[in-house]
Amino acid sequence: RKEVEQDPGPFNVPEGATVAFNCTYSNSASQSFFWYRQDCRKEPKLLMSVYSSGNEDGRFTAQLNRASQYISLLIRDSKLSDSATYLCVVIHNQGGKLIFGQGTELSVKP
Amino acid sequence: NAGVTQTPKFQVLKTGQSMTLQCAQDMNHNSMYWYRQDPGMGLRLIYYSASEGTTDKGEVPNGYNVSRLNKREFSLRLESAAPSQTSVYFCASSPQGGPGELFFGEGSRLTVL
Numbered sequence: 001r002k003e004v005e006q007d008p009g010p011f012n013v014p015e016g017a018t019v020a021f022n023c024t025y026s027n028s029a030s031q032s033f034f035w036y037r038q039d040c041r042k043e044p045k046l047l048m049s050v051y052s053s054g055n056e057d058g059r060f061t062a063q064l065n066r067a068s069q070y071i072s073l074l075i076r077d078s079k080l081s082d083s084a085t086y087l088c089v090v091i092h093n094q095g096g097k098l099i100f101g102q103g104t105e106l107s108v109k110p
Numbered sequence: 111n112a113g114v115t116q117t118p119k120f121q122v123l124k125t126g127q128s129m130t131l132q133c134a135q136d137m138n139h140n141s142m143y144w145y146r147q148d149p150g151m152g153l154r155l156i157y158y159s160a161s162e163g164t165t166d167k168g169e170v171p172n173g174y175n176v177s178r179l180n181k182r183e184f185s186l187r188l189e190s191a192a193p194s195q196t197s198v199y200f201c202a203s204s205p206q207g208g209p210g211e212l213f214f215g216e217g218s219r220l221t222v223l
Binding site: 008036042043044046087088098101 | 151152154155158168212215216
């Protein structure tokens with residue numbers, strides 16, 4: 001079983017839709033969580049951190065469920081420019097290595 | 111703002127050839143990383159350097175060596191390239207030795223024939 005798992009998609013949604021991605025992690029010692037965004041053939045870039053209480057940045061909301069060991073990303077009012085691959089990242093307390101999920105592809109259509 | 115710079119951006123090798131991927135960052139970051147990205151596999155850590163003078167193996171170190179030349183530069187060497195090393199390689203840096211935001215280079219696309 002992979003340490004961090006994501007539904008690879010693709011998720012095809014119309015503009016204006018709300019879409020949610022989940023990411024599960026297997027190591028209960030994981031302490032820090034992030035969502036990265038990667039455009040086609042580009043490098044990943046940090047989208048947002050995920051805090052225990054949940055956090056929001058504009059149209060994006062991230063949540064953490066430690067009991068069930070998953071994090072989620074909700075995108076409201078999808079834009080064409082949101083089309084990208086979204087990578088879940090988990091950091092273990094020991095060693096501080098970042099573990100990436102395989103990514104979820106989102107395609108927003110007009 | 112240069113950030114993290116990788117060279118070369120594209121390379122084609124024959125099986126058995128060697129090459130070095132160069133990476134430099136101008137953000138005065140302590141930690142640097144090399145990842146490879148393959149379809150359906152996500153980013154996998156090859157080697158990392160928590161600080162100048164130290165290097166450690168990641169998830170997939172076999173077939174690679176690294177050198178942390180100074181605080182700015184972290185190179186990845188393939189001594190005898192194999193087709194299984196065909197991938198996109200990303201260098202990254204972060205400002206602290208532990209958890210934190212990663213800043214990635216634009217990637218190096220390597221094909222081994």
